[in-house]
Amino acid sequence: xxxxxxxxxxxxxxxxxxxxxxxxxxxxxxxxxxxxxxxxxxxxxxxxxxxxxxxxxxxxxxxxxxxxxxxxxxxxxxxxxxxxxxxxxxxxxxxxxxxxxxxxxxxxxxxxxxxxxxxxxxxxxxxxxxxxxxxxxxxxxxxxxxxxxxxxxxxxxxxxxxxxxxxxxxxxxxxxxxxxxxxxxxxxxxxxxxxxxxxxxxxxxxxxxxx
Amino acid sequence: xxxxxxxxxxxxxxxxxxxxxxxxxxxxxxxxxxxxxxxxxxxxxxxxxxxxxxxxxxxxxxxxxxxxxxxxxxxxxxxxxxxxxxxxxxxxxxxxxxxxxxxxxxxxxxxxxxxxxxxxxxxxxxxxxxxxxxxxxxxxxxxxxxxxxxxxxxxxxxxxxxxxxxxxxxxxxxxxxxxxxxxxxxxxxxxxxxxxxxxxxxxxxxxxxxxxxxxxxxxxxxxxxxxxxxxxxxxxxxxxxxxxxxxxxxxxxxxxxxxxxxxxxxxxxxxxxxxxxxxxxxxxxxxxxxxxxxxxxxxxxxxxxxxxxxxxxxxxxxxxxxxxxxxxxxxxxxxxxxxxxxxxxxxxxxxxxxxxxxxxxxxxxxxxxxxxxxxxxxxxxxxxxxxxxxxxxxxxxxxxxxxxxxxxxxxxxxxxxxxxxxxxxxxxxxxxxxxxxxxxxxxxxxxxxxxxxxxxxxxxxxxxxxxxxxxxxxxxxxxxxxxxxxxxxxxxxxxxxxxxxxxxxxxxxxxxxxxxxxxxxxxxxxxxxxxxxxxxxxxxxxxxxxxxxxxxxxxxxxxxxxxxxxxxxxxxxxxxxxxxxxxxxxxxxxxxxxxxxxxxxxxxxxxxxxxxxxxxxxxxxxxxxxxxxxxxxxxxxxxxxxxxxxxxxxxxxxxxxxxxxxxxxxxxxxxxxxxxxxxxxxxxxxxxxxxxxxxxxxxxxxxxx
Numbered sequence: 001x002x003x004x005x006x007x008x009x010x011x012x013x014x015x016x017x018x019x020x021x022x023x024x025x026x027x028x029x030x031x032x033x034x035x036x037x038x039x040x041x042x043x044x045x046x047x048x049x050x051x052x053x054x055x056x057x058x059x060x061x062x063x064x065x066x067x068x069x070x071x072x073x074x075x076x077x078x079x080x081x082x083x084x085x086x087x088x089x090x091x092x093x094x095x096x097x098x099x100x101x102x103x104x105x106x107x108x109x110x111x112x113x114x115x116x117x118x119x120x121x122x123x124x125x126x127x128x129x130x131x132x133x134x135x136x137x138x139x140x141x142x143x144x145x146x147x148x149x150x151x152x153x154x155x156x157x158x159x160x161x162x163x164x165x166x167x168x169x170x171x172x173x174x175x176x177x178x179x180x181x182x183x184x185x186x187x188x189x190x191x192x193x194x195x196x197x198x199x200x201x202x203x204x205x206x207x208x209x210x211x
Numbered sequence: 212x213x214x215x216x217x218x219x220x221x222x223x224x225x226x227x228x229x230x231x232x233x234x235x236x237x238x239x240x241x242x243x244x245x246x247x248x249x250x251x252x253x254x255x256x257x258x259x260x261x262x263x264x265x266x267x268x269x270x271x272x273x274x275x276x277x278x279x280x281x282x283x284x285x286x287x288x289x290x291x292x293x294x295x296x297x298x299x300x301x302x303x304x305x306x307x308x309x310x311x312x313x314x315x316x317x318x319x320x321x322x323x324x325x326x327x328x329x330x331x332x333x334x335x336x337x338x339x340x341x342x343x344x345x346x347x348x349x350x351x352x353x354x355x356x357x358x359x360x361x362x363x364x365x366x367x368x369x370x371x372x373x374x375x376x377x378x379x380x381x382x383x384x385x386x387x388x389x390x391x392x393x394x395x396x397x398x399x400x401x402x403x404x405x406x407x408x409x410x411x412x413x414x415x416x417x418x419x420x421x422x423x424x425x426x427x428x429x430x431x432x433x434x435x436x437x438x439x440x441x442x443x444x445x446x447x448x449x450x451x452x453x454x455x456x457x458x459x460x461x462x463x464x465x466x467x468x469x470x471x472x473x474x475x476x477x478x479x480x481x482x483x484x485x486x487x488x489x490x491x492x493x494x495x496x497x498x499x500x501x502x503x504x505x506x507x508x509x510x511x512x513x514x515x516x517x518x519x520x521x522x523x524x525x526x527x528x529x530x531x532x533x534x535x536x537x538x539x540x541x542x543x544x545x546x547x548x549x550x551x552x553x554x555x556x557x558x559x560x561x562x563x564x565x566x567x568x569x570x571x572x573x574x575x576x577x578x579x580x581x582x583x584x585x586x587x588x589x590x591x592x593x594x595x596x597x598x599x600x601x602x603x604x605x606x607x608x609x610x611x612x613x614x615x616x617x618x619x620x621x622x623x624x625x626x627x628x629x630x631x632x633x634x635x636x637x638x639x640x641x642x643x644x645x646x647x648x649x650x651x652x653x654x655x656x657x658x659x660x661x662x663x664x665x666x667x668x669x670x671x672x673x674x675x676x677x678x679x680x681x682x683x684x685x686x687x688x689x690x691x692x693x694x695x696x697x698x699x700x701x702x703x704x705x706x707x708x709x710x711x712x713x714x715x716x717x718x719x720x721x722x723x724x725x726x727x728x729x730x731x732x733x734x735x736x737x738x739x740x741x742x743x744x745x746x747x748x749x750x751x752x753x754x755x756x757x758x759x760x761x762x763x764x765x766x767x768x769x770x771x772x773x774x775x776x777x778x779x780x781x782x783x784x785x786x787x788x789x790x791x792x793x794x795x796x797x798x799x800x801x802x803x804x805x806x807x808x809x810x811x812x813x814x815x816x817x818x819x820x821x822x823x824x825x826x827x828x829x830x831x832x833x834x835x836x837x838x839x840x841x842x843x844x845x846x847x848x849x850x851x852x853x854x855x856x857x858x859x860x861x862x863x864x865x866x867x868x869x870x871x872x873x874x875x876x877x878x879x880x881x882x883x884x885x886x887x888x889x890x891x892x893x894x895x896x897x898x899x900x901x902x903x904x905x906x907x908x909x910x911x912x913x914x915x916x
Contacts, residue, residue: 174553
């Protein structure tokens with residue numbers, strides 16, 4: 001867009017400025033459609049084109065300022081109160097900064113519990129987690145934490161019982177063959193493990209269609 | 212679009228609004244448009260519509276009462292005659308424009324006053340929220356003055372709601388805003404008295420004879436600062452509506468175009484596109500197909516795979532591949548895919564979805580990661596089958612039991628698990644071959660053929676008359692129907708073999724049993740229950756079985772059983788026309804309609820391209836399909852019948868093309884290089900792109916096929 005001052009300056013240059021004026025006219029010739037184009041494009045961008053959704057900022061970690069022991073205590077409290085989902089940040093904090101197999105085991109239990117947690121709202125029961133994507137992630141993470149707990153645990157008989165728990169989780173998710181392998185592993189660790197014997201017999205019977 | 216661009220665009224938009232201040236768009240709705248909406252066919256007993264948007268994490272249902280509900284709160288709209296106090300009755304139909312374009316209209320009447328409503332969804336910038344722009348209008352139908360009152364109230368869900376949002380929070384009290392502020396609001400009511408912070412707003416109007424008044428409301432699916440709602444409302448409703456129409460018109464015409472001369476089918480396809488595009492959510496950078504906007508707002512591979520296929524068939528290649536990438540992330544460390552507990556059919560579904568999305572057409576350089584994932588899944592399935600054969604030799608090398616907590620209603624070894632796994636093998640072999648990994652492709656294909664034979668033998672061992680739902684015990688039909696289509700589980704059997712004949716006989720028997728009601732759709736459970744997408748699946752199977760009558764009946768039924776907003780229910784009662792709490796629109800039904808129409812014209816699932824296997828009579832007046840992605844490239848197809856001549860033109864492909872004649876016709880003369888395949892079918896050689904066949908009336912017994 002040209003201003004009054006620019007137009008006056010053009011007149012003052014006289015004939016010598018004719019080429020410059022032609023150039024100015026030439027510039028003006030494309031300037032108007034360009035501005036109009038920018039306006040139309042701007043409007044189209046602002047009005048007609050829906051925005052791609054952005055990512056919401058991550059919520060603050062409520063356990064970030066806690067020491068491992070306090071985080072563990074708070075996580076256990078929440079999990080026992082039936083709110084495994086809310087307990088997870090506390091167990092995560094404890095597992096990341098603390099030590100010992102028990103914290104990983106507790107964390108795994110909370111993750112697993114969160115994957116099956118439900119709530120009832122206005123008479124309708126629904127999962128506490130957003131979708132199966134999140135539930136699958138919770139369970140896979142739980143299995144990783146079980147594995148970590150096993151790695152840190154010196155008592156092989158307790159490890160065998162952990163392996164049974166792993167198998168039960170796998171069964172629940174529809175992986176009976178993987179569960180069977182877990183029960184076999186548990187029996188290899190502890191041939192007297194009653195829970196492994198029982199779980200193995202049960203899943204074999206189900207696979208054979210006997211129950 | 213990058214977010215900074217949107218921010219910079221806003222002042223420019225305001226500048227234009229100032230410039231064009233005097234340019235008022237035409238009214239968003241006219242009386243004729245409202246009456247047309249009110250007359251839109253509604254198949255179900257209760258009319259509803261979904262206001263949804265891609266990537267938004269909540270949607271609004273327009274309820275049969277004419278309220279709006281997002282799973283967290285109800286927006287009760289009580290339009291009434293202020294004189295009598297009578298609230299207007301519920302709408303007869305809640306319709307989308309042309310029964311597909313998601314600008315909803317509905318009418319309510321209370322004697323002297325006619326109430327008209329128009330509403331549509333619009334995305335919220337940089338958010339997974341959505342806004343609804345709602346315009347309510349009261350018209351005095353009499354020659355005397357009337358007083359009208361519109362009350363809009365936020366209310367908690369009652370016991371009658373069919374769903375709740377997973378993130379609904381009792382602590383949130385939705386409220387109206389009347390001005391821009393930082394206070395959170397769930398609605399904005401411009402020019403409303405005493406609205407600020409209230410849960411109810413009321414508008415009292417004195418209507419002159421034959422006069423009218425209207426009021427705009429803005430709703431938000433999540434509470435947001437009032438200034439955001441006010442900013443949204445700065446663009447007038449009519450202009451927003453025009454932008455929404457323009458957006459969906461563009462979306463619906465992207466990809467493959469079906470110009471069939473059959474508006475009902477074309478609108479049905481458009482409605483299906485809207486449902487599938489809107490039923491997608493994001494997790495970080497990944498997209499996932501969701502099971503529906505309301506009660507099924509979750510991820511099932513069972514449904515997601517179908518959505519991926521349908522989007523691929525329609526040429527939404529990017530969207531289809533984005534969704535395939537999303538579900539690819541659901542692989543378990545040992546190779547299996549499962550989205551929900553106890554659903555081992557997910558592995559086959561995931562692999563099948565990869566193939567559907569990635570091989571139309573294929574691109575070898577992008578396949579590697581999917582081939583690796585598919586190979587891991589195949590190895591897991593093979594190891595599982597070997598273990599099963601060792602544990603239970605009588606059962607053989609089939610997949611283990613499932614407990615889907617879904618349609619089948621049992622814990623049992625399911626036929627559908629194996630059918631989907633076989634389909635997954637075929638997909639994996641095709642993916643590996645397309646990626647140039649021939650040895651892997653050959654290994655998978657060999658195992659598929661062996662598996663198909665074991666599947667056929669196991670079927671005979673059941674002693675069932677058709678294809679049962681479970682290998683042992685009783686289960687409700689579901690995966691066994693998918694075995695016919697989309698799995699085509701018998702494809703691996705040698706043509707002409709006893710197994711192949713047995714499979715064909717069993718498939719036909721299953722279709723007969725489920726279609727015995729004569730409705731075109733499958734009965735499901737009880738004889739009074741009809742099922743949308745498995746009916747369409749049987750229609751697809753019928754196309755392959757050269758029974759175009761059954762396929763046509765399925766499509767007729769699907770065209771009938773739609774809401775006025777173009778959505779399909781999954782399951783409903785024939786006699787009461789009710790879908791209970793299983794609310795439409797159901798994406799799998801939308802996907803099945805797309806597959807059925809597309810396969811009726813262009814089917815690329817086999818070794819040859821098949822055209823017009825189920826083309827309806829109306830389409831033969833002259834139809835064109837443009838930009839249809841196939842496994843051999845993107846093709847255009849045109850076909851027409853003129854008197855005793857049928858003509859096809861299509862983009863040549865490197866495989867043979869089979870061309871099915873119009874119903875009731877058979878070949879009188881076909882000029883080489885066309886060869887007759889059957890009385891009503893010819894084959895064109897690879898590279899051909901044009902065919903003409905002279906027709907004559909078919910013998911009566913053949914004409915019905």
